[in-house]
Each structure stands twice: as structure tokens, then as C-alpha cells.
Amino acid sequence: MSLENRVAEALDKRGEADSDQALMLQYMQGDMSAFESLYQKHKGGLYRYFVRQIGDLQLAEDLYQDTWGRVIKAAASYEPSAKFTTWLYRIAHNLLIDHVRAVKPVDHFSEVFTEEQDADSFLPSDEQAPQTQFIAWTKAQLLKHCISLLPTVQKEALLLNMEAGFTAGTIAEVVGTSLEATKSRIRYANQSLKTCVMNKWQEVENER
Known part of the structure; x- marks a missing residue:
């Protein structure tokens, strides 16, 4: 053709x-x-x-x-x-x-997301109350920090899924691994993030 x-x-x-x-x-x-x-x-x-x-x-x-x-x-x-x-x-x-x-x-x-300008891009709009802004900003920073702690293969699979909107099958093609391995990476990454953010947020609450 x-x-x-x-x-x-x-x-x-x-x-x-x-x-x-x-x-x-x-x-x-x-x-x-x-x-x-x-x-x-x-x-x-x-x-x-x-x-x-x-x-x-x-x-x-x-x-x-x-x-x-x-x-x-x-x-x-x-x-x-x-x-x-x-x-x-x-x-x-x-x-x-x-x-x-x-x-x-x-x-x-x-470590990722240490640049001030990158963190600023995640700030909520001015229409929100200052306290709400602070909570949202803090949780965004905790999430980014927890993502940085993930093993490389899990972090890549998670970001391709969350940000690029790729399915597990497409991610498997991109990184050259099996579909089941990719699904496992995404699953473990989500579990680790949930635990990490909850623990870090509890630390913040305890310090207030």
C-alpha cells in the first residue's frame, strides 16, 4: 500500500x-x-x-x-x-x-517536585478558603512525596495510568513487560500511596 x-x-x-x-x-x-x-x-x-x-x-x-x-x-x-x-x-x-x-x-x-514553581502549579484557586487551600496544598505535597518513594517500575506504571490515561495493556507495551506484571505494579503502587499518604497526613495532624 x-x-x-x-x-x-x-x-x-x-x-x-x-x-x-x-x-x-x-x-x-x-x-x-x-x-x-x-x-x-x-x-x-x-x-x-x-x-x-x-x-x-x-x-x-x-x-x-x-x-x-x-x-x-x-x-x-x-x-x-x-x-x-x-x-x-x-x-x-x-x-x-x-x-x-x-x-x-x-x-x-x-526526590521529585522540590522546585518551588512546580509546587505552585498544584495550588488551589483563590476562591477557596485559606484553610481549605492549605489542606489541599499539603495533601498534594504529601502525594507527590509518596509517589517519589515508589519503586521506579511502579511509579512509571502509575503515572502512565493516572496522567497519560493509558490502560494496563498499553503500559505493558510501552515498558515491555507482561499485562499481569503491569496490573500488579499499578495495584501495589496505589496501595503503597494510600498507606503512605494516610501515615504522613496523620503525622501532620499530630503536629498541629
Whole structure:
């Protein structure tokens, strides 16, 4: 099937995945606006994926840019056999793993969400009462801290599920593991988070 026919076929289908595939195929034909559309659509989630995994804003930016660079390099050989988001996050996952293996053991990341500007983005609106704002902000910080304590594989699976909205099956494809292992990682991550946040909140209550 010619590239033009593949674009037409993808455009004829419905759904976000097919739209992404069509845009990628159009980019392969030299349509830079198609790449811009993909970039604008996925840039926020992809950047947050790196920030929440490693916590270093500059490093997150570097890996983020490297991911898009690899997308550009791989465009000529792209085959829409899987969702574009699965393919994109697989590239991101591999870059992250390569970095972690190069600098530290795979199960140890630095603390995340220590930057003041990142914490500010989680503050509630001014319409809420100061006390409500403080409670919501404190719980957000506890949650972020507890996420940072999760084993790397659990943290990645949880964030891909919560933030990217990926199913366990899609996450399994991204990280290259079995469906059951992915479900277990998400389940254990949720259980650990619930316990951690409850314990940390109790500590805060006891100090008040």
C-alpha cells in the first residue's frame, strides 16, 4: 500500500489513535504542520512524564527534546501498527532507562517536585478558603512525596495510568513487560500511596 493510501485509510478511520497515525503519515510526506499538531497535542503529557520520573527540570527538558529528536529520525520508518502514543512513550521510556542505567541503579531516583514553581502549579484557586487551600496544598505535597518513594517500575506504571490515561495493556507495551506484571505494579503502587499518604497526613495532624 502506498504512503498516500495509508494516509487516506488512517484519515477515514475514527478515534484519536487513528488521527495521530494520520498526522504522522502526513509528516512523513513532508507536512510540517502535521508534526506541529502532534507536538502540540502531546508535549504537555510527555514533559510531565519526565519531570515526575526524575524531578530535575533541566534533565527532563533534555530527555524531552531527545525524544522528539528520535521521533523525527524514526519518521521515515514509522509504521502505524500501534497507537502513536504507545510508540512515542516507548521511545521516552527507553531514553529514561538508558539515562538511569548510566548514572544510578534502576530503583533509585532523586526526590521529585522540590522546585518551588512546580509546587505552585498544584495550588488551589483563590476562591477557596485559606484553610481549605492549605489542606489541599499539603495533601498534594504529601502525594507527590509518596509517589517519589515508589519503586521506579511502579511509579512509571502509575503515572502512565493516572496522567497519560493509558490502560494496563498499553503500559505493558510501552515498558515491555507482561499485562499481569503491569496490573500488579499499578495495584501495589496505589496501595503503597494510600498507606503512605494516610501515615504522613496523620503525622501532620499530630503536629498541629
